[in-house]
Amino acid sequence: MARGRLRIYLGAAPGVGKTYTMLHEGQRLRSLGTDVVVGLVEPHGRRPTAALAEGLETVPRRTVVHRGVSLTEMDLDAVLARRPQVALVDELAHTDVPGSRNAKRWQDVEELLDAGIDVVTTLNVQHLESLNDVVRQITGVTQHETLPDEVARRADQIELVDLLPETLRRRLVHGDVYPPDRIETALTHYFRVGNLTALRELALLWLADRVEEGLQRYRAEHGITAPWETRERILVGLTGGPEGETLIRRAARITARTPGSELLALHVVPGDGLVRSDPAALSHQRTLVESLGGGYHQTTGEDIPEALLQFAKAENITQIVLGASRRGRFSLLLRAGVGQRTIHRSGPIDVHIVTHEAAAGASVPRPPRPIRGTGPVRYWSAIAGAALLLPLLTLVLTALRGTLGLPGALVLYMLAVVLTALVGGRLPALLTALAAALLTDYYFTPPLHSLKVERAVDIVALVVFFAAAWLVGTAAGVAARRTHQAMRATSEARALSRMAAAMMRGEALPTLLEQVRENFSLAAVSLLERDPEHGPEPRWYVVASAGARPPERPYDADVEARVDDRLTLAARGPGLSGDDRRILAACATQLGIAHTRGGLVRGAAGAEPEEPGRPRAGALYLRPVDLDEALTAALDDLGPGGHSILLRLPEQLPDVIADAALLARVLATLVADALRNSPPDAPPALTAEVEPDRVTVRISRPTADDMADAPAGREGEGSALRLSRDLVEAMGGTVEHTADGAPSVTITLPTSAPRPGP
Structure with missing residues (x-):
């Protein structure tokens, strides 16, 4: 019932x-x-x-x-x-x-x-x-x-x-x-x-x-990522640095001046795994945000501006508050700060750069970090290798000073810089180049054993050597980053293709979940379903699981990927990066498809059917669709001609299972065809009837025409009717064409929940 x-x-x-x-x-x-x-x-x-x-x-x-x-x-x-x-x-x-x-x-x-x-x-x-x-x-x-x-x-x-x-x-x-x-x-x-x-x-x-809430569901269902400024949402970016409290209070004042706005705070953990923020400071800042009525969030990202903007688009953020950079002027000349890079990519999102006391002083000293894509192991290995290689190479070159001279020393030192760059990236290469230039000056340019340079040609040679090392290190860093991105894309494609292949083979949900668990090195994974009929406290059921002690509720999990209002994928294990979370969300969607498809298959076989709520198969996105909205969209597509249609609809129409875009297209196509074949003074009529498990929509014309002369059935039908029939049947409905008397086309679609008609 x-x-x-x-x-x-x-x-x-x-x-x-x-x-x-x-x-x-x-x-x-x-x-x-x-x-x-x-x-x-x-x-x-x-x-x-x-x-x-x-x-x-x-x-x-x-x-x-x-x-x-x-x-x-x-x-x-x-x-x-x-x-x-x-x-x-x-x-x-x-x-x-x-x-x-x-x-x-x-x-x-x-x-x-x-x-x-x-x-x-x-x-x-x-x-x-x-x-x-x-x-x-x-x-x-x-x-x-x-x-x-x-x-x-x-x-x-x-x-x-x-x-x-x-x-x-x-x-x-x-x-x-x-x-x-x-x-x-x-x-x-x-x-x-x-x-x-x-x-x-x-x-x-x-x-x-x-x-x-309804707007967010609509944006998610229609794949809308651009922010809609229906209400102001202010996001403050936190690094765990001393400027955090200033930024939070500034963002809170912006929020307070805009009634109905919302305050959120985000800390991006770098994807290289190196901790560069004070946990105690972040904890204090989180408490401050929550005391001001805001929400605190944390995510992982290799590119901090990109992670900020991905979160902002997902949460429909309209304004971002960031602190002025604490880096020195020379560092900013070499690479723009997070604020500037965020501004360049923000699009319609406003970005506020707030000054603070820490920005006026010297930049906070931090240990050098590896370039993204090389990893901390290769980074420190490159520095350690250079520290061993340069002294050994200097001993050899000193012994051969009379044979090789300054050009030979520079060539061999350049080889050491190239090897360091290939292993560790740009920064280790630059450090190696600087050390090699100083060693060359001290041991191979007159006066020897002094950092003075007497000849102009030696100065030029050292400058060219250092510039070449800079270019080689930069090229190696870019290559490492591109290699990392390619590996990430390959890994993402491989994970999704394995999931799709397993679904095509008809693998059971536990097998698919075990594959997800192995792909992301998780301890346990559960696909949870919410009981829609339960009271205020939601009740969750484990549809399928893999691993030891799988989570039984979303808030028991370390990682959660929501499928829809009813299904969610919950997992226990190490935290995932932003890219891994995105892949996990895509896998969760695929699991939702598999679960719904399994319910539809069981329903077709005579088992207790489940309420469809996600895509069934192929390119169709089957879900409960508001028939009123579909009819309105279809008539709007017809322009002024759609205003002349005679509508005979019940007060309330239930939701039907269909692809919303295709259903509106089918209705618009059939109504347009009826308009073309109807006299101007006798427009077609659109009626709807509600039955316990389906809805019937009938488009009828008062007079016969060329289409009415065609025999009922597939032979003699126009292309519009044939195409519409194929699309409706793919959505689980039927289309009937009546040519006797008043010509009409009848579309029958299943309802998402059987309801008695008013």
Whole structure:
């Protein structure tokens, strides 16, 4: 049985009109033929609200006697027995009277939803559990009836019933909210303008967060990486250096000046494995960020600006705050700092460079580090080799000074520099070249055993030698970096190709997970599935696992790669670099495909089918698609011609399993074909019918034409119809062409969850 849909009318305070709006929606649905009943409504003596309930069928309340007092409550069993399409239930967060089956009204609503009944309800923002303390600080009133935020977040639709504070106070004065004896107290206490303004802002911000969740899902589903400035997100980059607190406070002030913005901090751990930050300083900075209401994150990256920008694009960051470089001017001439490189690559993201005390002094001394791509072992091996090779070579050249002379010494020293560059990269080569130049000057240029140079030709020879060593070292460093990138790309392609090959062979999920575990040297891997029907605390099930003691929940894992809202890949083991995390995320997507495809195969074989939520196979991206959105996109693609289509659609259309882009294209193609073959004064009609497990969309024309003369079936069909048939069948649906009478094309698609039609 399909679960019902939940709609919540959210208000900032009592009296804004939530119950009135709920009843108005009930009357509207009733006028459209929907079976609507009133499960429970609390008009609170407000005559307009009570009048709006007239004409709606009301399920009688049940009476409960508690301590000699008769109390009434919604008769849950009677509503379930009546089994309407839609039930109106007021005040979702309230407590049921003692002796009821459930302690809270939202638990009654959960039973109605489980029975397939749609519920329209109301809620005040002060009853949300996460805002309870904030509301008490604002109003001085403790709300004892609270609702877990997760219950509200699971609602299919939340609408804000908004009213200006001044308007609400005028309603109070006119007696539209409370009786006369309570008006004065309400105006001077709970309903002060400041209180109402703060509560209204809380409601707007809470709802904005839920809208943001939907936006992030949409961006992920459609592969959108460019930031959308729907709200300001400020990211501060932390190195663990002394400037960290200054940057955090500066970013916090930028956040505070932009209501609704969000503060995040990111520390990038270099991919070479060398620790160059103070863990204690980072821990203190993390505490500061969290105390200012921000979130702290950490990632690994070989290129720090690239890692910063990858995180920024993934989190829809709009502004980045970085500190001015602590490096000296000469170092900045040789290579631009992190700030400048980030600015050059940031695109539409604003980058703030903040000065600080540490930037004005000398750069912090740090030990030399290997160039990326050579690795610390080869780096230090090159330096150690040069330290041994140069003295030995000097002894040999000193003995042969009269035979080889200065040119021979420079050539052999250059060979030592080249060997060092090939092993360790640019910096060891430069150090070797400098040492070789000094040794040549001391032992082979007159005056001997002195660093003075008397002849101009010797000065030129030493300068040319050092410049050649610089070029050789740079070329070796670039070659090492390119080799590392090629190896990384090869490793990524090999991992994904092995995963794809295993999926093509039909390997079981545990085998695929074992392959992932071995590829990334992880201790254990689990594919976890979230129970969508569970309460506020999510419950996770292990779909398949590999390794010892696999994680059973996402927060038990060291590494997590989310597949979708339902599936996630959790792993225990050493931390992964940014590139490895990206490959792991791609593998997780492939595992999600394998899991969904296995569910579809089992469903086709007669097993209990799973709800499809990811791609099924090939290039199709099958998932639950909002049919309303697909129809709207199709008609928009037709331009002004799409406005003349006659639409006969039910009030609510369920989601269908399809590829969203292909479905919109098919609908637009068929409607355009019907428009071309219809008279201008008799446009085609588009109707939809909802059945328990499928939706039928019919595009019909009032008159016969060339297409109607063609026989039904594949022979004689136009190319548009044949192509559309192939695409719909690939998505698991059917297309039928009727040429008798009024020509029509009927598309049938499976629904993501069977629902009775309204």
